[in-house]
Amino acid sequence: MPATPIPGRTTAALEGDAVVLLIGMRINHFWAVHQWLPVFLAMPRMLRELAKDPARGLLGRVLLTASPRTYYVVQYWDSKESLYAYAAAPDGYHHRMWSLLNRKERAGKARQHVGLWHETYIAPQGGHESIYFDMPPFGLAAATGVLPVERRGRTAAARLAHRPADTAPADTPGT
Structure with a gap:
């Protein structure tokens, strides 16, 4: 580490x-x-x-x-x-x-x-999230890489709801 x-x-x-x-x-x-x-x-x-x-x-x-x-x-x-x-x-x-x-x-x-x-x-995706504060890469982040938290969401709920762009639901016209 x-x-x-x-x-x-x-x-x-x-x-x-x-x-x-x-x-x-x-x-x-x-x-x-x-x-x-x-x-x-x-x-x-x-x-x-x-x-x-x-x-x-x-x-x-x-x-x-x-x-x-x-x-x-x-x-x-x-x-x-x-x-x-x-x-x-x-x-x-x-x-x-x-x-x-x-x-x-x-x-x-x-x-x-x-x-x-x-x-x-x-x-499964949507069933895990992580946050590290003033930490070197550790645990899952050390294994997979680190991103600024804003890329996934400031809250646990937002990070759990994150989907990569290629798997995000398509926008439905009129919604």
């Missing part, structure tokens, strides 16, 4: 649906380092893999911690299809790690030393 804030109010430049994946882990037993450390290290490897191939669809991400036990990533994707394709791609690191976890679970070797979770949100 650039250190220099953009003065005033800005909004994310995203046109269309917002595809957001929250994915993370919880360390259930700190002493079981051999169990949770490989999981902890897998996410940065996946993010590097995605950064090397922008065509896979990851637009941006934010790494966060909820506690000393819980770590997660907010990911912004160009489409749900791209997200699904990466998750299932046999050449991707995610697929290899998920396959390994499933094999361990079937063999009864999976332990409850580390918890995994994800939540996926698809917010």
